[in-house]
Amino acid sequence: MATDFTTEIARLRSTLANIEAVTRPDELKADIADLQTQAADPNLWDDPDHAQALTQKLSHLQARVDAVESMGNRIDDLETLLELAGEEGAEDATEMVAEAEMELGEIDAALQTLEVRTLLSGEYDERNAVLTVRAGAGGVDAADFAEMLLRMYTRWAERHGHAVKHLNTSYAEEAGIKSATIEITAPYAFGTLSVEAGTHRLVRISPFDNQGRRQTSFAAVEVIPLIEQTDHIDVPESDLKIDVFRSSGPGGQSVNTTDSAVRITHLPTGIVVSMQNEKSQIQNRAAAIRVLQSRLLQRQRDEEAAKKKQLAGDVKASWGDQMRSYVLHPYQMVKDLRTSHEAGNPDAVFDGDIDAFLDAGIRWRTNSQQRDEDD
Known part of the structure; x- marks a missing residue:
């Protein structure tokens, strides 16, 4: 059965929207900007423990934003690939559709992993x-x-x-x-x-x-x-x-x-x-x-x-x-x-x-x- 790319891409975008609603990338970017300002302080490393904690937090927040944005970019690129494959006279249409199906599966798997990560919101979840x-x-x-x-x-x-x-x-x-x-x-x-x-x-x-x-x-x-x-x-x-x-x-x-x-x-x-x-x-x-x-x-x-x-009133172990x-x-x-x-x-x-x-x-x-x- 041929893949219904329109339905599948809509599903991917819906999942990404749910992830964005939880991670709030705009708020994370504001936090990143504040941390970058603090990291630019020439006296930052006078307190090595504080400096290390700050740089680690900055790195973690940036990675979370990058992960969400990269998923949006990959879905956009997938749509572009399908548009090219659908153009009249496209010589490599079959190969491009096959590539699109592979990328669809990879994006789906990556989004599922990212979706699970958004569930880790406990007080200490981000720790080692x-x-x-x-x-x-x-x-x-x-x-x-x-x-x-x-x-x-x-x-x-x-x-x-x-x-x-x-x-x-x-x-x-x-x-x-x-x-x-x-x-x-x-x-x-x-x-x-x-x-x-x-x-x-x-x-x-x-x-x-x-x-x-x-x-x-x-x-x-x-x-x-x-x-x-x-x-x-x-x-x-x-x-x-x-x-x-x-x-x-x-x-x-x-x-x-x-x-x-x-x-x-x-x-x-x-x-x-x-x-x-x-x-x-x-x-x-x-x-x-x-x-x-x-x-x-x-x-x-x-x-x-x-x-x-x-x-x-719940005494049962979890x-x-x-x-x-x-x-x-x-x-x-x-x-x-x-x-x-x-x-x-x-x-x-x-x-x-x-x-x-x-x-x-x-x-x-x-x-x-x-x-x-x-x-």
């Missing part, structure tokens, strides 16, 4: 993300599964050109990891990845069972926004217990001959943060404090959200115990139990192909929040 994976029930299979998930998120970030910093890894004795924490640097990393928080389940024939039995194992994923200097989460020294020790590699192998690794316990809450991936104790301590502040910030947000739910299942036997499927989105190629998913799951999760969360507000 600190993601922790922990092995759950299932013994050595759970530790191996936790490492598979860690690689999945690392590969997802690499696919998109996002920087990944390994903050801490606790290796299991036989295989896999007990836990690991990474920092992903990208605009809206927290808002995007926060839908991954929860319990993940793996069903497969265990490679560690000499009888080849099927094993179900679990791993937990935690995602928190990276703390910024302006958040003012005070952590008194008297609330901290700080231990230092030598960092180690897989199987307890020593990788450092000095006490450079740091473990900080926040006494009032019992939160423990360990860091061993930096070269010096000072660097590990600073990194651990920053992650501790991020977790305290997330704890504060969770308590506020729980209080609001209690006041509203996330189930198992939010996604990865089944490798007796069939091959990855299925999100909240959104019902599924994929039949687990290998691709574990290799970082999780964008469709992220998009579905963000839409599901937005719809759930809207239903809660309506109630």
